[in-house]
């Protein structure tokens with residue numbers, strides 16, 4: 001169920017499922033969330049399948065870092081860098097993770113409440 005063979009975001013990486021891609025690098029890909037929770041809602045994912053934050057290994061450090069470099073670039077391109085935005089990753093059921101391929105939610109374009117629900 002949570003294997004890369006049956007992973008929605010791996011299918012987007014492979015081009016088997018369409019997405020509105022806004023950023024691509026050797027290691028990462030970003031596309032607009034299909035159910036946006038803010039005027040700007042982009043999902044930034046590694047091309048490599050990693051199911052949850054709990055599955056991040058030391059060898060993935062630069063890969064995970066590259067997701068934040070992507071967030072910085074996309075926020076600038078989308079015009080939300082100066083006002084501010086949120087970059088957040090949910091882990092497992094209690095946090096509401098529904099797709100088990102790690103993804104950084106980049107949210108902006110409106111005031112964001114804190115703490116989140």
Ligand code: AMP
Nearest residue numbers: 019032033034035090096097098099100
């Ligand atoms: P999470 O609940 O943190 O696992 O976030 C999963 C996100 O993926 C949700 O915000 C969904 O709206 C989004 N999502 C699900 N399917 C797609 C899809 N085919 N294309 C773009 N975003 C999607």
Ligand code: ZN
Nearest residue numbers: 007010049101
């Ligand atoms: Zn995957």
